Amino acid sequence: xxxxxxxxxxxxxxxxxxxxxxxxxxxxxxxxxxxxxxxxxxxxxxxxxxxxxxxxxxxxxxxxxxxxxxxxxxxxxxxxxxxxxxxxxxxxxxxxxxxxxxxxxxxxxxxxxxxxxxxxxxxxxxxxxxxxxxxxxxxxxxxxxxxxxxxxxxxxxxxxxxxxxxxxxxxxxxxxxxxxxxxxxxxxxxxxxxxxxxxxxxxxxxxxxxxxxxxxxxxxxxxxxxxxxxxxxxxxxxxxxxxxxxxxxxxxxxxxxxxxxxxxxxxxxxxxxxxxxxxxxxxxxxxxxxxxxxxxxx
Amino acid sequence: xxxxxxxxxxxxxxxxxxxxxxxxxxxxxxxxxxxxxxxxxxxxxxxxxxxxxxxxxxxxxxxxxxxxxxxxxxxxxxxxxxxxxxxxxxxxxxxxxxxxxxxxxxxxxxxxxxxxxxxxxxxxxxxxxxxxxxxxxxxxxxxxxxxxxxxxxxxxxxxxxxxxxxxxxxxxxxxxxxxxxxxxxxxxxxxxxxxxxxxxxxxxxxxxxxxxxxxxxxx
Numbered sequence: 067x068x069x070x071x072x073x074x075x076x077x078x079x080x081x082x083x084x085x086x087x088x089x090x091x092x093x094x095x096x097x098x099x100x101x102x103x104x105x106x107x108x109x110x111x112x113x114x115x116x117x118x119x120x121x122x123x124x125x126x127x128x129x130x131x132x133x134x135x136x137x138x139x140x141x142x143x144x145x146x147x148x149x150x151x152x153x154x155x156x157x158x159x160x161x162x163x164x165x166x167x168x169x170x171x172x173x174x175x176x177x178x179x180x181x182x183x184x185x186x187x188x189x190x191x192x193x194x195x196x197x198x199x200x201x202x203x204x205x206x207x208x209x210x211x212x213x214x215x216x217x218x219x220x221x222x223x224x225x226x227x228x229x230x231x232x233x234x235x236x237x238x239x240x241x242x243x244x245x246x247x248x249x250x251x252x253x254x255x256x257x258x259x260x261x262x263x264x265x266x267x268x269x270x271x272x273x274x275x276x277x278x279x280x281x282x283x284x285x286x287x288x289x290x291x292x293x294x295x296x297x298x299x300x301x302x303x304x305x306x307x308x309x310x311x312x313x314x315x316x317x318x319x320x321x322x323x324x325x326x327x328x329x330x331x332x333x334x335x336x337x338x339x340x341x342x343x344x345x346x347x348x349x350x351x352x353x354x355x356x357x358x359x360x361x362x363x364x
Numbered sequence: 365x366x367x368x369x370x371x372x373x374x375x376x377x378x379x380x381x382x383x384x385x386x387x388x389x390x391x392x393x394x395x396x397x398x399x400x401x402x403x404x405x406x407x408x409x410x411x412x413x414x415x416x417x418x419x420x421x422x423x424x425x426x427x428x429x430x431x432x433x434x435x436x437x438x439x440x441x442x443x444x445x446x447x448x449x450x451x452x453x454x455x456x457x458x459x460x461x462x463x464x465x466x467x468x469x470x471x472x473x474x475x476x477x478x479x480x481x482x483x484x485x486x487x488x489x490x491x492x493x494x495x496x497x498x499x500x501x502x503x504x505x506x507x508x509x510x511x512x513x514x515x516x517x518x519x520x521x522x523x524x525x526x527x528x529x530x531x532x533x534x535x536x537x538x539x540x541x542x543x544x545x546x547x548x549x550x551x552x553x554x555x556x557x558x559x560x561x562x563x564x565x566x567x568x569x570x571x572x573x574x575x576x577x578x579x580x581x582x583x
Contacts (some may be wrong), residue, residue: 100574135457137471137494144497178468180496180571215496218569266569326570328434329497332574362574 070333075098076202098240099363100131110352112283113342119284120350121303143173145188159223160302167192168203178316181197183214198302201248203233214257228253229278236298239308247298247309252278266326270336276316283309293346314344334358385553388522392560393513400517401563403437404535408509408521408549413526423479425449426490426500428456431573437536439510445479457493459463464488464504487534497573501536506551511545526552537565570576 103203109122133147148168155161171188192205206229233248258272283300286308296311322336338354378567393404421443422428427434428450440446450473458477464486467479472504482488482504486519503510509529511519532546539562551557 135454137495139458140457140470140493143494175493178457178493179461179491182493213504215571217573262567262569262572265569268572326572326574328574360574 070361084090097132097134100129100133100361102131102263102360103127103128104356104358106354106356108342108354110350111155111161112300112307113280113350113352114282114284115348115350116284121158123161123321125153127151127153131226140178140315141174141176143175145169145171149192155183158302160196161196163194163201165192166206171209174239179250181215181217183210183212185210187211196302200236200298201302202231203231206230206232217288217349219262222254224256224257226253226255238298239299243294244296244311245298247294247295247296247300247311249283250279250281250311252276252280254278268324268326270320270322272320272325273316274316274320274338274340276342278313280312280314280316280342281309282348283307293348294346310348312344312346312348314342314348316340316342330362332358332360334360367558371423374379385526386523387526387551388508388556389519389524389529389531389549389551389554390533390558391513391519391521391533392557392558393519393535393563395565396519396564400513400515401535401565402513402515402517402537403435404440404513404517404519404533404561404563405503405505405560406436406511406513406519406521406531406533406559407439407506408507408524408529408531408551410509410525411548412528421445423490424446424580427451428458428491428492428498431456431492431495431498433498435500435512437501439505439512440482441508441510442485442504442506443481443483444504445481446502446550447475448477449475450477455494456498458490459493460488462486462488465502468493487536495573497571499570509559520556522556523553531559533561533563535563535565536569539564539566 104127106127107124109123110120111117111123112121114120129149129151129321131147131149133145136144138144152163153163165311167190169188169190171186173184174188175182175184188209190207194205195202205228209225209227211223211225212288215221229252231250235246238245255275256272263268263269283303285306293312294310295313298309300307317363318338320338322334322337324332324334326332336356341351343349367506386532391406393401393558395401410508423445424438425447426438429452431452448458448469455473457469457471460466464484465482465488467480482502485504485506488504489500490502492498509521509524511521512517528543528548528550530546531549532542534542545561549557549559
């Protein structure tokens with residue numbers, strides 16, 4: 067149950083070495099390097115329903131990305147890439163984490179140019195390492211996306227993703243109830259629209275839906291106890307906190323405005339609102355405002 | 365290159381028909397707020413049809429640097445061959461759907477692409493099928509007398525045969541039609557004539573190069 071500082075630090079150090087070692091190669095190759103940072107506030111980090119259990123916190127997130135696009139003839143392209151990500155919480159420091167992922171995707175365009183409809187299928191594998199190591203997990207994601215830029219102003223696309231998170235099962239807290247609370251499967255859909263206000267300002271709206279496992283962290287709540295499929299201690303939220311794995315449905319939206327001060331960078335303000343109804347009557351909401359910065363070196 | 369072309373064409377005219385010396389046209393282009401406008405193409409068409417030329421169209425080039433077309437706007441004389449060298453490390457697939465010239469250069473790197481002959485006057489919008497944000501313009505001029513404004517909003521066409529011309533301006537973002545900017549000017553060898561335009565520009569909407577984490581993600 068102890069903290070896994072060495073685990074997260076080791077993963078971060080290895081990934082940083084890989085990226086730094088690759089940079090001279092990147093400089094003279096087709097690889098594209100990107101960096102991003104975000105400042106977020108999640109008003110309900112633990113997905114709790116009852117006010118005493120609700121914990122809000124702010125995070126700083128930094129990411130390095132590297133990818134290469136391989137055109138395969140006129141219609142297809144393959145993108146191979148990876149991200150190194152670090153996230154630090156202001157109060158819930160046990161949730162500080164580093165992750166490293168690899169992604170491969172195949173994209174098809176029907177026609178030439180920016181307005182041709184497209185579809186993309188991709189898979190990614192991510193290893194995330196937390197300050198509290200019991201939350202360490204492998205994350206697998208398969209995505210299908212399709213979209214079309216209608217004109218210079220309007221861009222539409224939709225995405226389906228299947229997420230699987232595999233964590234190590236924990237000790238059973240209740241007889242017959244699994245301790246594997248941090249492994250989750252979910253189906254996610256999103257419909258997105260972007261609108262170009264002018265040369266450098268873009269508005270974004272996304273409608274989100276999700277069905278699958280959710281983890282609510284709360285005290286020893288009788289209400290939640292009716293329905294959990296797994297239960298485990300969650301000391302990152304405190305000594306009496308328990309993580310309840312439930313099945314739930316989430317609906318929400320994301321709005322944002324992005325501003326490109328240069329062709330290589332993007333500043334964004336975003337807001338996400340999610341409402342979840344979990345089996346057993348556990349319902350919760352969360353709001354996440356964020357400030358983001360993205361930079362693409364080439 | 366434009367000045368060279370204009371100079372060459374002008375010399376050819378002067379050789380046979382213009383013993384009185386060369387004329388010069390200067391242009392200044394700005395918007396309604398007085399902001400100076402770059403990348404505006406100034407065109408001067410002689411009213412004398414005989415002056416409409418025997419100049420041999422030159423070879424020209426539009427490069428691709430940092431996944432952008434360079435220059436953003438390129439005026440060429442009708443019939444010109446244009447090369448599309450690729451100075452990037454990545455391959456590009458240049459195309460145009462414009463009625464003035466439809467073409468596609470299959471994926472290539474370096475200088476492997478065949479030159480494209482622009483044999484019809486008009487505006488040709490360039491794109492890259494791999495990098496959607498890449499946009500460029502080739503203005504195919506039917507007159508050899510043209511120039512492009514620099515960042516100071518100015519352009520000059522020198523070594524022109526004196527005479528009467530229709531001058532006009534084109535810009536990729538202009539709201540009004542190009543024909544509405546047409547004016548008659550008489551150029552003589554006494555000194556340069558200056559023409560000013562005030563254009564209304566609409567936003568130059570482009571596909572963003574960097575997308576946020578909530579956007580469509582990897583290209």
